[in-house]
Amino acid sequence: MKILIIGGVAAGTKTAAKLKRADRSANVTVLTKGKDISYAGCGLPYYVGGLIEERGELIVNTPQKFAALTGVNVVTGVEVTGVNSTAKTVSVKNMDTGEISSYDYDKLVVATGASAILPNIEGAGLSGVFKVRTPNDAIAIRDYVLGRQVKRAVVVGGGFIGLEMAENLREQGVSVTVIDAAAQILPDILDPELASYVKRHLAEKGIRVLTSTRAVHLEGESEVSGVQTDSALLPCGLVVMAVGIRPNTAFLQDSGIELDQGKIVIDRMLRTNVEDIYAVGDCAVVTNRLTGDRQWSPMGSSANLEGRTLAQILTGSKKAYPGVLGTGIVKLPGLNCGRTGLCEDQAKAAGYDVITALAVTDDKAHYYPDASFFITKLIADKTTHKLLGAQVLGTGNVDKMIDIAVTGLNMGAALEDFENADYAYAPPFSTAIHPFVQAVYVLLNKINGDLVSMTPREYREGKADDYTVIDVNPVPTVRGARHVELTAVNGPIEGIAKDEKLLLVCKRGKRAYFLQNRLKYYGYENTVVLEGATTVNDVRVKNRSAAVPPEEVTRVKALGFLWDKNSADRFNGRVITRNGKITAEESTVIAEAARRYGSGEITMTSRLTLEIQGVPFDNIEPLREFLAQAGLETGGTGSKVRPVVSCKGTTCQYGLIDTFALSEEIHERFFKGYSNVKLPHKFKIAVGGCPNNCVKPDLNDLGIIGP
Numbered sequence: 001m002k003i004l005i006i007g008g009v010a011a012g013t014k015t016a017a018k019l020k021r022a023d024r025s026a027n028v029t030v031l032t033k034g035k036d037i038s039y040a041g042c043g044l045p046y047y048v049g050g051l052i053e054e055r056g057e058l059i060v061n062t063p064q065k066f067a068a069l070t071g072v073n074v075v076t077g078v079e080v081t082g083v084n085s086t087a088k089t090v091s092v093k094n095m096d097t098g099e100i101s102s103y104d105y106d107k108l109v110v111a112t113g114a115s116a117i118l119p120n121i122e123g124a125g126l127s128g129v130f131k132v133r134t135p136n137d138a139i140a141i142r143d144y145v146l147g148r149q150v151k152r153a154v155v156v157g158g159g160f161i162g163l164e165m166a167e168n169l170r171e172q173g174v175s176v177t178v179i180d181a182a183a184q185i186l187p188d189i190l191d192p193e194l195a196s197y198v199k200r201h202l203a204e205k206g207i208r209v210l211t212s213t214r215a216v217h218l219e220g221e222s223e224v225s226g227v228q229t230d231s232a233l234l235p236c237g238l239v240v241m242a243v244g245i246r247p248n249t250a251f252l253q254d255s256g257i258e259l260d261q262g263k264i265v266i267d268r269m270l271r272t273n274v275e276d277i278y279a280v281g282d283c284a285v286v287t288n289r290l291t292g293d294r295q296w297s298p299m300g301s302s303a304n305l306e307g308r309t310l311a312q313i314l315t316g317s318k319k320a321y322p323g324v325l326g327t328g329i330v331k332l333p334g335l336n337c338g339r340t341g342l343c344e345d346q347a348k349a350a351g352y353d354v355i356t357a358l359a360v361t362d363d364k365a366h367y368y369p370d371a372s373f374f375i376t377k378l379i380a381d382k383t384t385h386k387l388l389g390a391q392v393l394g395t396g397n398v399d400k401m402i403d404i405a406v407t408g409l410n411m412g413a414a415l416e417d418f419e420n421a422d423y424a425y426a427p428p429f430s431t432a433i434h435p436f437v438q439a440v441y442v443l444l445n446k447i448n449g450d451l452v453s454m455t456p457r458e459y460r461e462g463k464a465d466d467y468t469v470i471d472v473n474p475v476p477t478v479r480g481a482r483h484v485e486l487t488a489v490n491g492p493i494e495g496i497a498k499d500e501k502l503l504l505v506c507k508r509g510k511r512a513y514f515l516q517n518r519l520k521y522y523g524y525e526n527t528v529v530l531e532g533a534t535t536v537n538d539v540r541v542k543n544r545s546a547a548v549p550p551e552e553v554t555r556v557k558a559l560g561f562l563w564d565k566n567s568a569d570r571f572n573g574r575v576i577t578r579n580g581k582i583t584a585e586e587s588t589v590i591a592e593a594a595r596r597y598g599s600g601e602i603t604m605t606s607r608l609t610l611e612i613q614g615v616p617f618d619n620i621e622p623l624r625e626f627l628a629q630a631g632l633e634t635g636g637t638g639s640k641v642r643p644v645v646s647c648k649g650t651t652c653q654y655g656l657i658d659t660f661a662l663s664e665e666i667h668e669r670f671f672k673g674y675s676n677v678k679l680p681h682k683f684k685i686a687v688g689g690c691p692n693n694c695v696k697p698d699l700n701d702l703g704i705i706g707p
């Protein structure tokens, strides 16, 4: 039997190798466009970051090695340009010579994958604008970053690949901004409350994320110098386009093969609608294993599984491909993030009676040295108790949590199936009751009414607006909330009526649940536990006169907000400028920010930051978010490197040199580069364009004066 496979990376080579193992007599030929086969697409970001040092490490197999190992004929550097299903031939163009030839087949497998989309916007062709799909893309990006000493990059697209690229560019010392047109990062991958958590986390790690922000065009002469978004110009020396992929199926337009928005439609036997033609991998659309609906799951894992199953089918096994759960996982700086199955809204759209729970648990015995947390969201059907999906964040082995869920989902498990599962436990690995099982308990408690709770989504929608917030933390943490010491509750609480609506909040949710349990016993019927507690939710109490706790004053000081000691909760927030230089658009944004979030007044500081006055504590985050959309940030206070100042150089009668370029360089290297380093004292740098000391370099810790 002559089997022709088009495409020689994950799906194509997997099908070919397994075919030959199952039937050594099969005549299997792989035709592929590039010179490489079987490369590690998933490893490309780590090549950019330098973790994978050599190009060779990305190549799983050379054509020669693969052919020798498997017995498959490999033809590289050829593009299939058409399929004639009547004659059972494909036409092929040699990529080097342009020569046209044809190959015949008994069975044809299309495994042509997908290509990264380069959006059709002005400037997309500038040098310094990259996509990430092949080893050559990754090599070109790393060479560009190192060769030009790129300092700022914009990644367009906040999906898995965009975020992996952001992390790895940052590893190369590049300051990265990720923009995404959607209202959240990882859309259709994570539910919004978890996506918000990830966004906040990335900001803390120095990766700025702007959602609801679209790239309008790219600026630059021959090399890219900035991304104009719908709200600001983001200066940068490199742009990575990670906005999605398009299946490589244009050559099938006239083949009679059914396509759905370019993706090849296949059945459970991986057959197209045309006899003896099959498809696997990123070029094909499969089904969702839970709903049976069509689902495109362009993942290396699915590509390999489909390839293996197809080889079994083609060699006579009674196999079928059951579809995908859309499982995925990504490593971010200091946080791993995984998901499988249906998101909450996807489950609702599929007609399930959806119930969810969000649990924050230990990831291993709390006393073990590197113990950390898991934030687990489970999605299930309230009627059947069937598990429908899971999303997990954590610093550790998120994959084991997701893989438990995958196993359960594949077996159609109900929540009760996990209830007494004795998963592996010893302190370095897990908790005595496994964290996944603990999350299941939270959901079961919610279903049977033992726990009455509010989800982060409901909280955001304002469902707790008429509730009194009770802080159940061991020490008061929620500003303006009434603090209740859990262990002291041995009867009704003074000053709280039994019918009062109470929102119980702690750090993770557990103490709040314990308090609810006690309060129920003492006759309180209107208590609600906030799921995810303060770990996931930004809990606000409408009590403006409440003092801001000292640790919060310290935290926001590091963000550039200084407490006005004449007030309970007003702060002055410093907006960083480039040595006092801002564009007209930026000044409009700062003025608007002062109007919306502060008192309307702006002052200038000696370090050339613009200080927005009278910002209520609760407005700090919204203000920062508003400024970030315009590419502006706050900072420049506390025991850290302060923004660099310089004189206006040649505009002054004594000025000898324009100091802007030098001070910007220093600002990037030191202010940005050391922005997270806490010092014993503030460290100030100034640059003067003449020896007259007009910006007082002498008074700074590091002073640079002109010639």
Ligand SMILES: Cc1cc2nc3c(=O)[nH]c(=O)nc-3n(C[C@H](O)[C@H](O)[C@H](O)COP(=O)(O)OP(=O)(O)OC[C@H]3O[C@@H](n4cnc5c(N)ncnc54)[C@H](O)[C@@H]3O)c2cc1C
Residues within 6 Å of the ligand: 006, 007, 008, 009, 010, 011, 012, 031, 032, 033, 034, 040, 041, 042, 043, 044, 045, 078, 079, 080, 081, 111, 112, 113, 114, 115, 132, 133, 134, 161, 248, 251, 280, 281, 282, 283, 298, 299, 300, 301, 302, 303
């Ligand atoms: C940066 C990055 C990170 C990723 N990370 C992960 C991850 O962590 N986990 C995961 O599961 N997946 C990941 N993926 C996805 C994974 O790499 C893909 O799902 C997988 O490569 C798909 O394999 P494929 O064989 O279907 O297609 P491809 O890998 O696209 O291979 C198809 C091949 O067919 C060739 N071809 C196309 N048209 C023709 C034609 N007409 N004639 C001849 N040859 C043709 C192409 O040139 C290509 O070489 C990542 C992808 C990228 C780009």
